[in-house]
Amino acid sequence: MDTRATGTVPGTQAVARAARLLRLVTAAGEAGATVAELSRRAGLTRPTAHRLLSALRSEGLVDQDEGTGRWMPGPELFLMGSVAAARYDVTAQARDIVRSLAVRTEESAFFSVRRGDETVCLLREEGSFPIRSFVLAEGVRFPLGVASAGLAILAFLQPHDMDAYLERHPELPERWGAAHGERRLRLRLAETKARGYSVNPGLIVSGSYGMGAAVFDREGQPQWALSLTGVEFRFGPERQAELGRILLAHAHQLTTRIAAAR
DSSP, X not given: OOTTTTTOOTTHHHHHHHHHHHHHHHHHGGGOBOXXXXXXXXXXXXXXXXXXXXXXXXXXXXXXXXXXXXXXXXXXXXXXXXHHHHXXXXXXXXXXXXXXXXXXXXXXXXXXEEETTEEEEEEEEOOSOSSOOOSOOTTXXXXXXXXXXHXXXXXXXXXXXXHHHHHHOTTHHHHHOGGGSXXXXXXXXXXXXXXXXXXXXXXXXXXXXXXXXXXXXXXXXXXXXXXXEEEGGGOOHHHHHHHHHXXXXXXXXXXXXXXXXX
């Protein structure tokens, strides 16, 4: 059958569902996730999720703990990631800058990459301040516009790309709270673009603040972000301005380094 007439490709839905499960398993990290959790988050029935996970396991893409039954990333993902890293990974250029950001601010510092409509945390460096926020960790994904990194990236996309993203994701306020409705989100995006960095005032976890600054590729597109998280009393207005200056300086340094290296 010629699929060009219908615009569909056989198996597309199954591939998309499997890819969604792979992302969810990866986001769960070493702790893994149950099939009930994965099916709910993926919007699949439990039998469908289990069937897809079993197929992925047979290919080594996921694994299942025999004791707990929880699903975890498989060995083939490591091998594939090692190959892909040669082209896409810029964590080597970012590592010392993230460390410097943590030292300068004493807060937890992060480096995230844009992957489609989400950000994925690639690096985490702990600051010296003893009270920390644990909202973000390596491998954790958030939709653009939710965490501070994704807010910074979304704010600097082309206006038509931002509009298209918001049109694709009307579920944001239902899933992440009323503060992520389009009107309020657009206001935060405008504020982010005006000052150069984002501020997330405890919108994911109460009392846990975040700030982010976009990092750009050679074409001037926001593909990565540096961010900070910490407890609310450490992010008062005066210190926000100081942290924003530090974030922007480090983001500019990394943007320059990536442009020179790629």
